[in-house]
Amino acid sequence: MLGQQLNLQELANTPWDVVVIGGGITGAGIFLESARRGLKVLLLEQQDFSWGTSSRSSKMVHGGLRYIAQGDIPLTHHSLKERERLLKELPDLVVRMSYFFPIRKGQFPGRLSMQMVMIAYDALASIKDHEWLDANAVKTLFPALNGKQLKGALRYTDALTDDSRLVIRVLQEGCLEGGMARNYSKVSQITQSEDGSLQLTVTNTRHSETKPAETKPASVCISAKHVFNATGLWADQLSGTAPRIRPQRGSHLFIAKDRLAVESCLTLLHPDDKRYVFVYPWKGETCIGTTDLDHRFDLNEEAFCTEQEVDYLLKLVNHEFPDVNLTRQDIHSTMAGVRPIIASGAGRDPSKERRTHLVWQSNGIISVSGGKLTTFRQIALDALATAHIIDPATHKALLKGKSGRCFNHVLETPKTLDQPLAGIASGAELEQQVRWILQHEMVQHLDDLMLRRLRAGNLLADAGASILPQLKPLCQQVLHWDDQQWQHEVTRYLKICKRYYQPQVAAAQEFIAPQAIPGFNA
Numbered sequence: 001m002l003g004q005q006l007n008l009q010e011l012a013n014t015p016w017d018v019v020v021i022g023g024g025i026t027g028a029g030i031f032l033e034s035a036r037r038g039l040k041v042l043l044l045e046q047q048d049f050s051w052g053t054s055s056r057s058s059k060m061v062h063g064g065l066r067y068i069a070q071g072d073i074p075l076t077h078h079s080l081k082e083r084e085r086l087l088k089e090l091p092d093l094v095v096r097m098s099y100f101f102p103i104r105k106g107q108f109p110g111r112l113s114m115q116m117v118m119i120a121y122d123a124l125a126s127i128k129d130h131e132w133l134d135a136n137a138v139k140t141l142f143p144a145l146n147g148k149q150l151k152g153a154l155r156y157t158d159a160l161t162d163d164s165r166l167v168i169r170v171l172q173e174g175c176l177e178g179g180m181a182r183n184y185s186k187v188s189q190i191t192q193s194e195d196g197s198l199q200l201t202v203t204n205t206r207h208s209e210t211k212p213a214e215t216k217p218a219s220v221c222i223s224a225k226h227v228f229n230a231t232g233l234w235a236d237q238l239s240g241t242a243p244r245i246r247p248q249r250g251s252h253l254f255i256a257k258d259r260l261a262v263e264s265c266l267t268l269l270h271p272d273d274k275r276y277v278f279v280y281p282w283k284g285e286t287c288i289g290t291t292d293l294d295h296r297f298d299l300n301e302e303a304f305c306t307e308q309e310v311d312y313l314l315k316l317v318n319h320e321f322p323d324v325n326l327t328r329q330d331i332h333s334t335m336a337g338v339r340p341i342i343a344s345g346a347g348r349d350p351s352k353e354r355r356t357h358l359v360w361q362s363n364g365i366i367s368v369s370g371g372k373l374t375t376f377r378q379i380a381l382d383a384l385a386t387a388h389i390i391d392p393a394t395h396k397a398l399l400k401g402k403s404g405r406c407f408n409h410v411l412e413t414p415k416t417l418d419q420p421l422a423g424i425a426s427g428a429e430l431e432q433q434v435r436w437i438l439q440h441e442m443v444q445h446l447d448d449l450m451l452r453r454l455r456a457g458n459l460l461a462d463a464g465a466s467i468l469p470q471l472k473p474l475c476q477q478v479l480h481w482d483d484q485q486w487q488h489e490v491t492r493y494l495k496i497c498k499r500y501y502q503p504q505v506a507a508a509q510e511f512i513a514p515q516a517i518p519g520f521n522a
């Protein structure tokens, strides 16, 4: 289990078959698929698990209507097959959800073309679950929705998850198969020996952050037969090849349910640019997203949602729900993620860049980036095939899904762990959840617990400050934090929330020149 703590020196003394760099969904998938093949595998993450893009997605396990509309059939097909697999195997974590696409008079795409898309979408998933609802039925489901020119809506099906908890679940499965994972451990250099083995310099970033007095963090050198660079946005820094990643930011707003409640997901067209934007229920809140922009900020800083993005998303909501009159005061929190898009080099509109993944290699390092949360298993299998860990016939059979389950272990997690937080944000259930998380999920900082394990930073008003007194004795007991460390952690956590989880006015000096972004030539 992840709760098992490893010291860096022990890692250095072990000859590893596989080292995976990056603790997002891509790295977690490679970690699991390597571990289940009996390999000695270690995963290293520079911050917390899922700290990168994998805790900041739209949380949809989906084929993506717009990808099929763009003609990306293989991506949609694989995604839908994986969606169906995850729905069956992780029913508490991946939940089927109805999506509604409203159709108005004169709108393009209209009912007929969307109906064709949905027939194809269902066929690729081997299900039949879409229907037409007239305007009255739509107004019954979404009373606040603008009724002007409304003809009706097409209902189809996709799924929602908690992306960060999905990463933890995949990592737990990999650990139960014999793998080892460690967060707050940064790989700064990789070299290849004459015998082909690889040496990695790993720095412990835990102590330098929690105990400011210890200024020099410890580094060790570890050795492995195979190294997978699954660092997403940061892949260019370790790949040893020319840059390929075009960072594209997408931001979300979290709104209290009593200001805007939806029971299902709405797929809406933004009035300005006709991009798809979703309004959907997530763990007791309403989530609105996303935007899609070239990300020109320093990649070493967490991404944040800018004021302009807030305006763009509020404009959509107030256009579609005119009587709700949503304002900035209604925003509980924001969440910005940055996609590691494989640049086409064609200077395309960000929304038109393809979302497929790429595996490439140089000097023994196998890099993998791009893709989707939903397709993590396929990405992992492609990476393992490139490393010749699985042969082409096995690879093909596994992709077709002829290999049994992806998740075979049962985790005795508290029953309420994957339920909306607001409903249990006090009392014994919260205490039971937190104790389990602290014991089994390698929490190093308060922000690991609040932002990525519980999601309280996004889901509760004031970043969940009201539950902190309840958490203090638990953190002190299980993590052995004294009063000084608790105070240090609270200060750090609230600073992160204020800076990165609230709308921000971007300072000019934070921008990177556009020519530094691969594929960007506008």
Ligand SMILES: Cc1cc2nc3c(=O)[nH]c(=O)nc-3n(C[C@H](O)[C@H](O)[C@H](O)COP(=O)(O)OP(=O)(O)OC[C@H]3O[C@@H](n4cnc5c(N)ncnc54)[C@H](O)[C@@H]3O)c2cc1C
Pocket (backbone or CB within 6 Å): 021, 022, 023, 024, 025, 026, 027, 044, 045, 046, 047, 048, 049, 050, 051, 052, 053, 054, 055, 056, 057, 058, 059, 060, 061, 062, 185, 186, 187, 188, 230, 231, 232, 233, 234, 238, 248, 249, 250, 251, 290, 336, 337, 338, 339, 340, 369, 370, 371, 372, 373, 374, 375
């Ligand atoms: C706004 C938005 C919405 C999205 N919505 C969806 C969706 O609804 N459904 C879907 O399927 N997909 C979605 N995606 C795509 C999906 O989130 C990403 O494809 C996926 O999370 C990428 O995962 P990753 O593991 O490759 O990268 P990451 O999650 O970023 O993981 C890479 C990790 O590597 C670590 N790292 C970097 N350098 C080092 C180093 N030197 N040493 C150690 N560790 C290092 C980083 O800290 C990071 O945690 C969305 C993406 C965005 C941005």
